[in-house]
Each structure stands twice: as structure tokens, then as C-alpha cells.
Amino acid sequence: MTTKMTPKQHLEEVLASYDQCADPRLVQIMTSLTTHLFAFIEETGLTRQEWMAGIEFLTATGKKCDDERQEFILLSDVLGVSMLVEMVNQRTTDSATEPTVLGPFYRPGGPELAMGDSIAPENSGGQRLTFAGTVRNAEGSPLEGAHLEVWQTSPEGFYDVQDPSLDPMSYRGNFTTGPDGRFNFGTIRPVDYQIPTDGPVGDLLRASARESWRPAHTHFLVTCSGYKTLITHLFDASSRHLHSDAVFGVRETLEVNMDHEVASFDLVLDLAEENK
Ligand code: BEZ
Ligand code: FE
Numbered sequence: 001m002t003t004k005m006t007p008k009q010h011l012e013e014v015l016a017s018y019d020q021c022a023d024p025r026l027v028q029i030m031t032s033l034t035t036h037l038f039a040f041i042e043e044t045g046l047t048r049q050e051w052m053a054g055i056e057f058l059t060a061t062g063k064k065c066d067d068e069r070q071e072f073i074l075l076s077d078v079l080g081v082s083m084l085v086e087m088v089n090q091r092t093t094d095s096a097t098e099p100t101v102l103g104p105f106y107r108p109g110g111p112e113l114a115m116g117d118s119i120a121p122e123n124s125g126g127q128r129l130t131f132a133g134t135v136r137n138a139e140g141s142p143l144e145g146a147h148l149e150v151w152q153t154s155p156e157g158f159y160d161v162q163d164p165s166l167d168p169m170s171y172r173g174n175f176t177t178g179p180d181g182r183f184n185f186g187t188i189r190p191v192d193y194q195i196p197t198d199g200p201v202g203d204l205l206r207a208s209a210r211e212s213w214r215p216a217h218t219h220f221l222v223t224c225s226g227y228k229t230l231i232t233h234l235f236d237a238s239s240r241h242l243h244s245d246a247v248f249g250v251r252e253t254l255e256v257n258m259d260h261e262v263a264s265f266d267l268v269l270d271l272a273e274e275n276k
Contacts, residue, residue: 142181
């Protein structure tokens with residue numbers, strides 16, 4: 001007698017289709033992804049209309065992407081996935097600075113500036129602010145030759161790539177520490193800003209009655225020979241959106257008082273795996 005196939009047998013058949021794959025990591029990822037996707041569909045009883053809406057949503061997400069706009073990363077961000085990927089990949093010891101998301105507005109090749117220079121254009125509005133601190137290791141020793149890439153929005157809440165009135169590389173700059181590990185640079189106090197909401201991700205946020213704001217922050221990407229790369233932000237501790245970040249990137253340890261002229265914070269790096 002023939003029997004009808006169960007969803008479990010269907011899953012096994014799909015998983016078995018990877019049996020000849022020579023890449024064990026690909027097999028592991030596809031097995032896990034397929035198993036969780038099947039469980040999601042069964043658990044929710046996903047309707048055909050909902051499945052189609054999902055296909056259309058992903059199609060629209062792809063169509064919104066171009067050289068400047070990465071709607072899929074934005075989707076990953078608002079799903080909380082980007083932050084989880086960072087938590088899994090940038091595991092830090094207790095004393096090291098906590099990481100957060102890179103975000104879609106990082107641009108390599110920022111201007112190399114001298115300590116004390118400003119990343120804000122001279123005619124920039126906004127409240128002047130200096131960031132100052134030391135790049136050091138967990139034992140407290142200053143790190144010479146640490147390279148800091150910093151970037152943030154204008155006082156209007158736009159990155160240079162979003163606002164044609166801004167010169168390319170405005171509000172971006174790179175700094176290299178000397179023997180004392182110290183850094184300091186001028187900028188303007190960062191402001192809260194909205195992530196782009198004119199695409200499918202914006203539709204999702206509105207449909208879900210979710211916030212589209214990010215709390216005011218300045219981004220840091222710190223590299224230093226022999227140490228793990230640190231990707232993080234420093235958040236304005238008095239931001240209105242500290243507890244409703246659209247991309248779930250806020251960490252209490254990264255909140256800094258920016259009410260005064262100087263915001264102080266030490267950036268603490270973990271040793272690279274090969275140096276442990
Ligand atoms: C950012 O901080 O630049 C950012 C991160 C995630 C989504 C949008 C912007
Ligand atoms: Fe940002």
C-alpha cells in the first residue's frame with residue numbers, strides 16, 4: 001500500500017539533496033536554514049497569499065538596491081540579524097569595548113587627518129564636540145599605530161552619501177595613534193536620524209508600527225596590528241531614541257555623555273586570536 005508523504009519526509013528528501021556536496025560548511029548552512037525555514041512555515045501555517053507577499057517583498061527589496069543603496073542590509077538591520085551576526089562574530093572579553101553594527105554608510109578611504117583635526121566642515125552648523133580618549137589593551141597599555149576610521153551624519157541627520165549638498169567624505173576622517181595611544185578629534189554633536197524609509201523596509205516598519213529612528217551616534221572602526229578589529233559606535237547618552245533604536249544596536253556600555261565640549265571614552269581592543 002502506498003502512503004502519503006509527511007512534511008518530515010519532505011524535509012528529509014530536501015536535506016538529502018545536499019548529500020553529494022563537497023563543501024561541508026555549505027551543507028551545514030543549507031541544512032540548518034532549510035530545517036528552520038520548514039519549521040517556520042509549519043509553525044505559522046503560512047498561507048499561499050502570505051508566501052507570495054513575502055516573495056513580492058523580497059523582489060521589491062532587491063529592486064531598491066543600487067551602488068549606493070543596500071536595502072537587503074537595511075532589512076537585515078531592522079530584523080536584528082546584523083546585530084546578532086556582530087555579537088556572534090565580534091565576541092569580546094569583559095574589558096574590551098563592546099561592538100555594534102557597521103551599518104550601510106561606512107566608506108573606506110576616508111581622509112587621513114592629524115590628531116586634533118575636525119571631521120566636520122568648517123561651515124558646519126550644530127554643536128561643536130571633541131572626542132578624546134586612549135586606544136588601549138585590556139591591561140591598560142596604550143596602543144601605538146591604532147587606525148581609527150570615524151564617520152557620522154551632518155547636523156541635519158544625513159550621511160555625505162545621502163545629501164548631495166555635502167562634499168564627499170564630509171563628517172568622515174581617519175586618525176592614527178602615537179606612542180601614547182591617545183586620540184582626539186573635532187566634530188559636531190551627532191543627532192538622532194531616521195533610517196531610509198522610502199523602500200520596502202520602511203513599509204515593513206510602518207506595517208509593524210515600529211520606530212525608524214537611530215539614536216545619535218558616531219561610528220568607529222579601529223584596527224591595530226596584533227589586535228581584533230573593533231566596529232562600534234559611541235551613543236549620545238541623552239538621545240531620545242536610546243531605547244528604541246530601529247536596528248537594535250545600542251549597548252549601555254557605549255553610552256557617552258555628550259553634553260559638554262569634550263566626550264571622553266577609551267577604546268579597548270582584544271588581542272587577535274593568533275596572539276592569545
Ligand atoms: C548607521 O548607523 O549608519 C545605520 C545602521 C543600520 C541601518 C541604517 C543606518
Ligand atoms: Fe549611523
